[in-house]
Amino acid sequence: MIFASDLDQTLIYSERSKGEVPAEDMVPVELYEGRHISFMTKRAVEKLGTLAGLARFIPVTTRIPEQYHRIFGITEGFRPEYAIVSNGGTVLVNGQPDQEWNGIVRDAVRTHCAEQSEIIGLFNAIAASHWVKSSRLCDELFYSIVVERDQLPLDAIEELKKQIAPLGWSYSLQGRKIYLVPEKVSKGAAIQYVKDKLDSGYVFAAGDSLLDESLLLAADFAIAPSHGELGRLEAANPHISFTKSTGALASEELLDIIIERAGKQAALQTK
Structure with missing residues (x-):
């Protein structure tokens, strides 16, 4: 067990x-x-x-x-x-x-998921300094982004979720961190x-x-x-x-x- x-x-x-x-x-x-x-x-x-x-x-x-x-x-x-x-x-x-x-x-991510640069580019298009405090690529696989949760642009975040889903990536908000993660x-x-x-x-x-x-x-x-x-x-x-x-x-x-x-x-x- x-x-x-x-x-x-x-x-x-x-x-x-x-x-x-x-x-x-x-x-x-x-x-x-x-x-x-x-x-x-x-x-x-x-x-x-x-x-x-x-x-x-x-x-x-x-x-x-x-x-x-x-x-x-x-x-x-x-x-x-x-x-x-x-x-x-x-x-x-x-x-x-x-x-x-x-x-x-890593083979599955390369084969089935969009490149990291494309995903972080979509995120950076909506990011602003008043709500994004830091961004980190973790283990060369996914992004961990520290944010001011009460300042999030909710409509833009919802649009981001729709953009990255068909690219094989997912979004999760936990506490003060946004995670952008390849589905593989x-x-x-x-x-x-x-x-x-x-x-x-x-x-x-x-x-x-x-x-x-x-x-x-x-x-x-x-x-x-x-x-x-x-x-x-x-x-x-x-x-x-x-x-x-x-x-x-x-x-x-x-x-x-x-x-x-x-x-x-x-x-x-x-x-």
Whole structure:
């Protein structure tokens, strides 16, 4: 069995996004420029340890490799053999890129998706300094753009979505970041690759955003925190279970649910 989970705002939380959990109930899991910036609840760490004993834990994130490696609470605390980073564009095996997957993804992007220059050109045509703060090409695959969310030109953004869709690219807004991603770069495709590599028969998955949707669709059981992008579209996602809790407490709830289901699945497999 596999437990494939998004990290930010699914398992790990910033001080701002953790909700009403007291600071003394949180433990730091990420260090950046000398300060701790991401946390898990103490109970979530314990529950993840329990679940990792029942199913192979595979972190799945839109973060690029160097950003993922900062999360010492995951990389050192659980030492997962496999991790999926760069929104599925890179699979790490013991911290190193899987070259076979790198070739598969990049060949698919070159064959089926418009060139990066065309996409960023369309975006730059509507961009303005009062709402675009920075833009970055991540892992040579997709764009992460920091914006002032309340200043977005909504009509122009909707037109951009229509322009890039037939070019094989997708748009997602998460917090203060816009992601422009080739459709051949997906968490769902990456988890299927890892599942085949491990010859695993069952996948539990968790994630909060539209970029996690392909991961959740590829799973046998999928759950999302109710506070995320997917939670706002709950009626359109009948294949996904949603937590009642929000913030960091949602991580505890979803881990409890999967632990119970993983125990039952393990019992079935031993019969």
